[in-house]
Amino acid sequence: MRVQIWMLLATQWLTPADANRKIDRKKVVSNFNPQRHESSNSTPVQVGNGNFAFGVDVTGLQTFQPFAIQSSWGWHNFSLPTTPGQTQLTDFTGLDWWTHGRLVKYSQPNSAEPEISNWLIQNPQRINLGRIGFWFGSDHVDITESDLSEKLQTLDLYSGIISSQFTVLGSKVTIKTSADPDSDTVAIQIQSDLIKKGQLGVFFDYPYPDRNKFDAPFVGVWNASSLHTTSLQQSRSQAQISHDIDATTYYTNIYWDGEGCISDASKGTHRYVLQANPSHDSTLELTVNYSPKRGQRFEDDAGSVVRSSAKWWREYWEDGAFIDLTGTKDTKATELQRRIILSQYLLAVNEAGRDPPQESGLVNNGWYGKFHMEMVLWHLLQWARWGKWSLLDRSIPHVYDRFLPTSIERARDMGYKGARWGKMSDPTGRSAPGEINSLLIWQQPHPFYFAEVEYRAFPSPETLKKWDKVLTESAEYMVSFAWWNSSTNVFDLGAPMYPVSENTNPNATINPTFELAYWRFGLKIAEKWKVRQKLEAPPSWLNVSKSLAPLPIINSTYPIYEGIPDMWIDPVTYTDHPAMTGIYGLLPPTSDVNLTVVANTANKIASVWDFANLFGWDFPMLAMNAARLGRSDTAIEYLLDPNFAFDDVGMPIGGPRVPTPYFPGSGGLLLAVAMMAGGWDGNEGPKFPKGWDVRAEGFLPAL
Numbered sequence: 156m157r158v159q160i161w162m163l164l165a166t167q168w169l170t171p172a173d174a175n176r177k178i179d180r181k182k183v184v185s186n187f188n189p190q191r192h193e194s195s196n197s198t199p200v201q202v203g204n205g206n207f208a209f210g211v212d213v214t215g216l217q218t219f220q221p222f223a224i225q226s227s228w229g230w231h232n233f234s235l236p237t238t239p240g241q242t243q244l245t246d247f248t249g250l251d252w253w254t255h256g257r258l259v260k261y262s263q264p265n266s267a268e269p270e271i272s273n274w275l276i277q278n279p280q281r282i283n284l285g286r287i288g289f290w291f292g293s294d295h296v297d298i299t300e301s302d303l304s305e306k307l308q309t310l311d312l313y314s315g316i317i318s319s320q321f322t323v324l325g326s327k328v329t330i331k332t333s334a335d336p337d338s339d340t341v342a343i344q345i346q347s348d349l350i351k352k353g354q355l356g357v358f359f360d361y362p363y364p365d366r367n368k369f370d371a372p373f374v375g376v377w378n379a380s381s382l383h384t385t386s387l388q389q390s391r392s393q394a395q396i397s398h399d400i401d402a403t404t405y406y407t408n409i410y411w412d413g414e415g416c417i418s419d420a421s422k423g424t425h426r427y428v429l430q431a432n433p434s435h436d437s438t439l440e441l442t443v444n445y446s447p448k449r450g451q452r453f454e455d456d457a458g459s460v461v462r463s464s465a466k467w468w469r470e471y472w473e474d475g476a477f478i479d480l481t482g483t484k485d486t487k488a489t490e491l492q493r494r495i496i497l498s499q500y501l502l503a504v505n506e507a508g509r510d511p512p513q514e515s516g517l518v519n520n521g522w523y524g525k526f527h528m529e530m531v532l533w534h535l536l537q538w539a540r541w542g543k544w545s546l547l548d549r550s551i552p553h554v555y556d557r558f559l560p561t562s563i564e565r566a567r568d569m570g571y572k573g574a575r576w577g578k579m580s581d582p583t584g585r586s587a588p589g590e591i592n593s594l595l596i597w598q599q600p601h602p603f604y605f606a607e608v609e610y611r612a613f614p615s616p617e618t619l620k621k622w623d624k625v626l627t628e629s630a631e632y633m634v635s636f637a638w639w640n641s642s643t644n645v646f647d648l649g650a651p652m653y654p655v656s657e658n659t660n661p662n663a664t665i666n667p668t669f670e671l672a673y674w675r676f677g678l679k680i681a682e683k684w685k686v687r688q689k690l691e692a693p694p695s696w697l698n699v700s701k702s703l704a705p706l707p708i709i710n711s712t713y714p715i716y717e718g719i720p721d722m723w724i725d726p727v728t729y730t731d732h733p734a735m736t737g738i739y740g741l742l743p744p745t746s747d748v749n750l751t752v753v754a755n756t757a758n759k760i761a762s763v764w765d766f767a768n769l770f771g772w773d774f775p776m777l778a779m780n781a782a783r784l785g786r787s788d789t790a791i792e793y794l795l796d797p798n799f800a801f802d803d804v805g806m807p808i809g810g811p812r813v814p815t816p817y818f819p820g821s822g823g824l825l826l827a828v829a830m831m832a833g834g835w836d837g838n839e840g841p842k843f844p845k846g847w848d849v850r851a852e853g854f855l856p857a858l
């Protein structure tokens with residue numbers, strides 16, 4: 156029923172000609188199947204399902220490059236510090252900062268309690284579940300990738316299957332790798348004469364977790380064997396390996412066809428090898444399932460996983476919105492289409508889980524594998540804008556419901572009403588200590604954006620009810636955070652606070668442009684939400700939304716915040732996120748936005764900003780601003796900027812400040828493309844450069 160309402164709404168934006176001429180989606184998608192002839196040093200080719208991903212090198216496994224196997228559930232804690240007075244979570248006290256004349260406790264590392272502060276930042280960390288690779292016989296343990304010839308690997312995007320082949324020891328090896336859409340399982344189908352010769356098997360290996368903030372391109376430590384344990388149990392054609400890392404235990408369930416057995420290949424170093432018996436034919440098929448629960452059975456064979464994968468991916472590509480730029484004879488359109496298709500694939504593999512994704516998805520670890528509540532919009536709003544509601548629904552709004560009690564507690568402990576959403580989070584909802592983490596506020600209005608976009612697609616009492624509590628508590632916090640300045644008679648945001656650009660003095664940061672606009676946007680929706688339910692919004696909400704400080708203006712441009720010294724003069728003011736462009740691109744303009752000032756600001760940014768130092772999603776933000784200003788050529792330039800790069804398999808390059816991949820860039824790209832494909836309220840329809848042949852299906856206008 157839900158799907159049908161959506162399709163009904165979606166199709167009304169198609170012109171009759173488009174509606175008749177349905178896009179051949181399979182053809183467009185398949186044009187961009189990635190191909191490799193050697194392993195990359197930085198990025199894997201992946202299969203996965205949003206909660207589980209398996210990254211491979213050119214052999215279709217992790218033979219030479221230990222790319223990660225990651226999941227939503229695989230996390231680990233190092234043991235708590237033993238320093239007296241810092242041995243438990245409650246020993247962490249944070250720091251008091253003056254905030255409008257009172258001392259407020261912020262969750263920041265305290266130099267008097269460094270060990271527990273650090274522990275809370277580094278724990279839990281997301282683990283790499285293991286490594287699976289080819290074993291070439293005990294006489295050939297030193298084979299390297301350069302001993303392989305005729306290497307060819309293709310990822311079929313339309314079915315989610317990687318086909319790899321190579322020649323080694325005089326024989327050809329072919330392998331298909333796929334992931335089950337519904338469980339943490341990889342299916343492996345190998346064909347080679349080497350199997351019955353006993354010269355080809357499959358190894359399983361296990362790392363110990365690392366304490367690195369960024370663990371990339373590989374995750375975990377492979378030589379700390381004595382710090383963790385593994386044990387093997389097997390019966391005919393199946394085995395279970397349990398892996399104990401301190402308090403974390405999980406299981407690898409391996410099923411294979413025909414005769415064979417697993418042996419502990421290197422006593423104590425956690426490497427196991429599956430070898431077929433000599434009677435085996437030249438194929439070896441196995442499924443490998445990872446699970447936090449003992450005794451979990453995975454019933455399907457590799458062939459059924461392949462079929463489930465093909466079915467899931469076909470539906471993924473055929474459902475929801477789609478854009479076809481392949482009729483445009485311009486290399487820019489081709490590259491943009493490549494980025495779009497590969498981003499769609501990678502976001503379904505890495506960013507459709509139970510929890511919001513970390514910046515690097517399930518590829519490797521950034522920020523210990525944790526996710527950032529201010530980044531959820533860049534990762535996840537694209538699902539809504541592309542009509543992939545069932546994928547969005549896995550995490551949003553549930554994560555807000557789950558984190559509501561601790562977020563209410565966080566607000567209360569700081570002397571505010573409502574719920575203050577955390578920042579750098581793990582699945583329990585604990586927000587890691589940090590000066591920036593505790594002073595950032597732009598995560599706060601995100602629920603309003605998600606809710607409003609959902610309501611436009613599904614305008615029902617159920618949608619209103621589903622979001623009401625989260626929106627109410629979010630608004631209560633926003634209202635109580637805004638501070639009545641009796642000398643100016645407006646409500647101020649900050650100080651102290653950090654704006655989107657995290658490089659200002661928090662004690663001097665007051666009334667940042669983007670946050671003011673976002674507060675106003677959120678509170679307007681908060682009021683509308685109550686009106687739609689025939690309820691009255693509390694007068695305090697109306698007061699704050701009406702009397703928030705005006706957007707600051709310096710020399711007819713929007714600065715980062717009110718009164719920032721030397722805006723556009725001191726380079727530090729134009730190096731980080733140019734978030735002031737978000738007020739007319741990411742956000743629909745509120746009534747007080749001055750379009751002359753918006754245009755001046757966009758021009759100024761284009762001429763001075765330090766683009767080499769930006770983060771991926773800044774470019775889609777700039778592109779959306781340009782699009783709304785009617786500059787679609789500029790928007791395309793931003794989406795293809797040399798500093799906003801995607802590698803051969805579509806992984807968004809991190810750039811100078813973060814490792815690769817940095818998926819907010821991919822999510823942002825799809826958000827910007829959705830806006831350019833569907834237009835926005837009051838100006839619907841495609842917004843691409845003149846002369847482009849664009850066919851779009853199923854996009855609703857942006858807010």
Ligand SMILES: *[C@@H]1O[C@H](CO)[C@@H](O)[C@H](O)[C@H]1NC(C)=O
Binds near residue numbers: 231232244279403583
């Ligand atoms: C890590 O420790 C925290 C605090 O005790 C706990 O809430 C969390 O569940 C633990 N996570 C894991 C994976 O053990």
Ligand SMILES: *[C@@H]1O[C@H](CO)[C@@H](O)[C@H](O)[C@H]1NC(C)=O
Binds near residue numbers: 253651661
């Ligand atoms: C901000 O002010 C607090 C006192 O309220 C002080 O402890 C802190 O060091 C200041 N931070 C910066 C970055 O100046």
Ligand SMILES: *[C@@H]1O[C@H](CO)[C@@H](O)[C@H](O)[C@H]1NC(C)=O
Binds near residue numbers: 378379
């Ligand atoms: C493990 O390898 C790393 C990096 O090669 C090295 O620095 C470390 O000392 C090794 N640790 C052990 C226990 O061998």
Ligand SMILES: *[C@@H]1O[C@H](CO)[C@@H](O)[C@H](O)[C@H]1NC(C)=O
Binds near residue numbers: 640641642643647717
């Ligand atoms: C009131 O607003 C003015 C102008 O924004 C600002 O300079 C002043 O610091 C604010 N007052 C307080 C007490 O924060």
Ligand SMILES: *[C@@H]1O[C@H](CO)[C@@H](O)[C@H](O)[C@H]1NC(C)=O
Binds near residue numbers: 639698699702
């Ligand atoms: C808005 O709130 C401020 C601060 O509480 C108060 O002084 C002012 O009278 C209120 N304005 C209205 C219109 O209620």
Ligand SMILES: *[C@@H]1O[C@H](CO)[C@@H](O)[C@H](O)[C@H]1NC(C)=O
Binds near residue numbers: 723
């Ligand atoms: C505003 O513009 C004037 C004239 O160009 C310039 O002298 C001044 O430095 C500018 N002020 C700021 C804060 O950019």
Ligand SMILES: *[C@@H]1O[C@H](CO)[C@@H](O)[C@H](O)[C@H]1NC(C)=O
Binds near residue numbers: 711749750751752
């Ligand atoms: C918008 O800003 C421009 C440039 O600063 C100014 O001239 C104009 O009066 C402003 N418009 C309004 C409606 O405030």
